[in-house]
Amino acid sequence: MHKLLGVFFLVWFSLQVNAQDSLAVVQDTAKTHSWKRAALFSAVIPGSGQIYNHIAMPKGKKKAYWKVPLIYAGLGATTYFVVKNNILKNDFRSEYESRKIGNAPSNFLEYDDQSLLTLYTTHRNKRDFAILGLGLVYLLNIVDAAVEAHFVNFDISEDLSLSIHPTMYNSSSYGVSFQFKFR
Template sequence: MIKSMRFYMIFILLFSSYVCAQNTGDSLAIIENNLVETKVKDTTHSPQKAALLSLVPGAGQIYNHIAMPKGKKKAFWKVPLIYAGLGATGYFAIQNHIEQKALKEEYEFRAKNEVPNLQKYAQYDQQGVLTLFENTRRSRDLMIFAFIAVYGLNVLDAHVEAHFVEFDVSDDLTFNIKPRMHDFRTPGIALSFNFR
């Protein structure tokens, strides 16, 4: 099982690096007069594409990281956190599922034979085994929901961060507060923002 998990992780990393290494910004445009194909560079960064790429966990974050201007690259550090969250929640969901199946078998064995089957559950009575079964089932379900939440946050994070890739805070942002008279008798304040 560990070898298959390693293979799965290596496959995901190689696939995501392959997808991100593709030339994502080129598109073909056909000039109607001469029927000549020319390459046109796509300069917009797509949040939808980032969300779509993040269906492979971490690929959307890498796509955003590559598109960020030099000096602002910071999206790659989230990839290990995503895989850690998915791995931990997946591991605990599987462990609780295995434990739940063992407790179910123990409960059914005791119902037929009225003696414990496995030594590790010998200290529990029939009701104790049933309580343990319900607790592990609840923990398994919680870990499944946590896995889905981590996966969903991965997609949401890639989509939101893609909106900020081209976000530029200029040095020439101004905010002015000036006194103002409304209707020549009501004093007030005028707020003005200047974005250049």
């Protein structure tokens, strides 16, 4: 009986210690929501920083997850344009090089050599702009996650107000007055 009671207290004590340790971990993570971690998550897997911020937000304010489909749509669209314009650029270049070594036109019969060079340059520039767009979407994903992480615990109270009123300083001077109230 004493051994069974001893095992019971040992298990009960270890469960109490584990519960306190896990409670301390939960309290620490709630206090230390890091913008660096959100930015790192979004840099590794785009959109994961927004999910990280969404999970950390208080119950009534959870609104960060809706940006993830937009991020992937932006990344997908810009990647599509990069690939499409790169393929067209390579096709125009190979056709031009094929004509220069004496082969008959095969793919682009309606274009002469100068038109092929112009189309090559146009699609190369479009590809380069699409690469810049891809980088911009990726960078905006990271910046959005970092900025939103700053607002996870941001409190907007009902006691804040701004009043704008027209004001007359004298008979010939008019203006606008702003009044901020913090309660």
